[in-house]
Amino acid sequence: MRNIINFIKRQHFFFLFLLLQIIAFILIFQNHNYQRSFFVNSANNFAGSIYQSYSGMTEYLRLKQINEQLAEEINNLRHYTENSFLVNDKHVFTHHDTLYKRQFLYINAKVINNSVFNRSNYITLNKGRAHGVKPDMGIITNNGIVGIITNVSENFSSAMSFLHAGVKISARHKNSRHLGTLQWDGYNYRKATMLYIPPHVSLNKGDTIVSSGYSLIFPENIPIGTISDYHISKGENFYSVSIDLFLDYNNIEYVSIVKNLMKEERQALEEKSQTPF
Amino acid sequence: MGQTILKYTGKLLLLVLFQVVILNQIRFSGYMTPYVYVAFILLLPLNFPKTGLLILAFILGIIMDSFSDSLGMHTSACLFMAFLKPTVINIVSGKREYGDDISPTIKNMGIRWVIFYTFLMVFLHHLFLFFIEIFSFREFFSTITRAFLSSLFSTLLLIIGYFIFEKSTR
Numbered sequence: 001m002r003n004i005i006n007f008i009k010r011q012h013f014f015f016l017f018l019l020l021q022i023i024a025f026i027l028i029f030q031n032h033n034y035q036r037s038f039f040v041n042s043a044n045n046f047a048g049s050i051y052q053s054y055s056g057m058t059e060y061l062r063l064k065q066i067n068e069q070l071a072e073e074i075n076n077l078r079h080y081t082e083n084s085f086l087v088n089d090k091h092v093f094t095h096h097d098t099l100y101k102r103q104f105l106y107i108n109a110k111v112i113n114n115s116v117f118n119r120s121n122y123i124t125l126n127k128g129r130a131h132g133v134k135p136d137m138g139i140i141t142n143n144g145i146v147g148i149i150t151n152v153s154e155n156f157s158s159a160m161s162f163l164h165a166g167v168k169i170s171a172r173h174k175n176s177r178h179l180g181t182l183q184w185d186g187y188n189y190r191k192a193t194m195l196y197i198p199p200h201v202s203l204n205k206g207d208t209i210v211s212s213g214y215s216l217i218f219p220e221n222i223p224i225g226t227i228s229d230y231h232i233s234k235g236e237n238f239y240s241v242s243i244d245l246f247l248d249y250n251n252i253e254y255v256s257i258v259k260n261l262m263k264e265e266r267q268a269l270e271e272k273s274q275t276p277f
Numbered sequence: 278m279g280q281t282i283l284k285y286t287g288k289l290l291l292l293v294l295f296q297v298v299i300l301n302q303i304r305f306s307g308y309m310t311p312y313v314y315v316a317f318i319l320l321l322p323l324n325f326p327k328t329g330l331l332i333l334a335f336i337l338g339i340i341m342d343s344f345s346d347s348l349g350m351h352t353s354a355c356l357f358m359a360f361l362k363p364t365v366i367n368i369v370s371g372k373r374e375y376g377d378d379i380s381p382t383i384k385n386m387g388i389r390w391v392i393f394y395t396f397l398m399v400f401l402h403h404l405f406l407f408f409i410e411i412f413s414f415r416e417f418f419s420t421i422t423r424a425f426l427s428s429l430f431s432t433l434l435l436i437i438g439y440f441i442f443e444k445s446t447r
Contacts, residue, residue, distance in 0.1 A: 013327045017360045020335045024356060027342070027349030028409070047344050054298055115301065115345075117310055119411045122346035158346050165411055186416065 048112070048156035051124055055112040059253075066253050073142050104219050106256040107131055109139075114161070116189040116250045121161040123147055127257065128155040138217035138258040144224055144247025145169060146255050148217060157257075163189055163249055171224055172212040176201050179212055182224065182243065189249045192225065194241040201239070203230050209243055216263050285317075289337060292317050297344045310423075311431040313438065314341055315402050318359055319395060322380050323366060334359035347410070354406035361401055369394045383439055395435050400428040 008015055059066075109131075113124035127133050129152050139146040139159055147159040148167065160167055163184045171182040171194060178201045180194040194209060207227045213220025225243040232239055296314040317337055321330065338352030345351065366381075369390060383391050404424040411420060 013331070013360075016328060016331050017356060020331055021353060021356050024335075024338065024349045024353035027352065030348070050297070050344075054302075058302075119407070120347075124346075186411075186419075 048124065048153065051113040052126060052156075055110070062251075062253065065251065069253070076142060103260065103262050105259040105261060107133060107259060109133075109157075109255055109257050111252050111255060112156075114249070114252060116161075116163055119186050120165045121163040121249075122150075123159045123161050123252075125149075125157045125159065125255070125257070126155070128153050128157050130154050132259065133157045133257055134259075136217065137260075138215075139255050140218065140222055140258055141247060141252060141255050144245060145211060145218060145222060146247070146249075146252060149257065161249065162192075169218070169224075170212040170214045171209050173197060173201065173203065174208040174210050175204075179214070180209075180241070182209070190245055191228070192243045192245055194243055195238060197230075197239040197241060199232055199237070199239060203227060203239065203241065205229065216260055216267060217258065219258060219260075285333075288320075289317050289340070293337075293340050293344070296341070301345065309430045310427050311434055312399075312403065312406070312427070313431055313434050315355065315358060315399060315431075316435055316438070318355065318362065319398055319435070320380060320382075324379075327363065330359045330362060331356060350406060350409045353409055354402050357405045358398055358402040362398065365394065365397050365401070369397065382443055384443060391439065392432065392436060396428060396432045399431045399435070400424065403428045403431070 107127055109125040109127040111123055112126050113122075115121045123139070123146065125133075125139070133149060133152050135149050135152055137149045139149065145162050147161040147164070149157050149159045151158045162169065165184075165186075167183065169182045170179060172179055178197055180197045182192055182194050184192050197203070205227055209224045209227065211218045211220060211222040211224060223246055225245040227241055228244045229242040230239050292314045296312065300311055300313065314337065318330070318334055321333070334355040335352060338349075338355035341351040341355075342348050379385050381391060381394060386394075404421070407420050407424045407427075408414075
């Protein structure tokens with residue numbers, strides 16, 4: 001016994017290193033299991049407030065671009081106003097609320113920290129628990145998927161960007177409505193790869209890819225990007241498709257956090273039918 | 278004693294703020310991500326107590342992690358680097374002997390020693406960090422390339438920094 005204690009004493013440098021390294025790895029794995037991670041992330045109030053004041057300083061430099069984005073968004077919304085439709089029927093409709101039950105709510109948020117050049121990137125937003133944000137909510141803009149909320153504090157939330165090694169998104173080829181899995185392969189933040197499209201689907205360069213709506217996180221038909229290239233590698237059974245993303249991840253300012261009001265209901269149902277008798 | 282602690286705390290905060298507020302915001306390219314905050318460990322005196330070295334590396338890593346959402350990754354890489362610091366100093370110094378409490382500055386050690394030492398330490402840190410970050414050997418060679426180019430860049434920034442700060446304190 002004494003020998004062991006002496007050995008540990010002599011090698012205390014190595015054992016201290018081992019101990020601290022184990023703590024670091026526990027932290028890493030806790031982060032992967034992201035529901036349970038605690039205060040050491042940029043959603044904590046100290047790091048959050050530094051990022052917020054920094055973003056406040058640099059924001060005005062980008063006002064022009066933000067104005068353009070807003071104008072574009074207003075223009076898109078104008079497509080749906082009553083004025084842009086010609087009324088050409090004389091029937092009277094009654095609008096039943098039971099036909100249109102609201103499924104998604106959107107919370108407007110501002111990006112206060114963002115990166116695109118790491119292999120796994122994260123985003124910090126200026127809305128938190130106080131505004132109704134919860135982990136696992138999706139983040140979108142009008143032309144793409146931004147990421148998924150992982151941690152929430154009172155006033156801030158941090159999220160895995162789509163540009164993250166662990167994020168895979170269910171997407172759909174708009175013309176043929178075939179499903180695939182979209183993921184980022186690192187390096188170029190304007191490009192992504194779509195996998196698992198079967199070879200009998202006819203693809204064209206320039207075809208649009210949209211979100212599938214099969215996930216609990218993102219609504220259907222959010223435009224994501226266009227096909228820039230596709231091929232079947234030797235020995236593979238599926239296309240691998242390169243996508244040009246619509247969204248410039250280096251330049252996102254205002255985003256919408258998606259709240260799925262029927263998530264619990266659907267999740268409970270799906271879990272119920274997947275459990276064996 | 279109190280003064281020393283104050284000096285180290287100031288250094289640590291300055292380096293972390295510089296890394297987070299300036300370097301992390303300027304995006305050069307996917308292949309070059311400089312991390313200069315490790316200078317805090319590099320600049321500790323050569324005979325700094327080993328236990329203290331690991332504890333300081335741990336604290337530095339935790340602070341960096343809390344800023345970059347990489348919970349534990351920077352901590353792990355900093356610990357790895359701090360653990361190998363005595364070995365690297367032995368390798369770089371060869372048979373030369375140094376007195377007590379000497380800091381690894383250009384004035385004390387000479388420019389070649391400092392460049393070699395800085396690059397080796399920074400490369401170990403970056404390599405470990407990038408592999409932890411993707412957590413697989415799937416992109417083995419591109420990760421090594423990233424680590425190498427990023428280390429070159431970090432070393433360049435650090436050497437420029439040494440010149441500026443050593444001159445101003447003289």
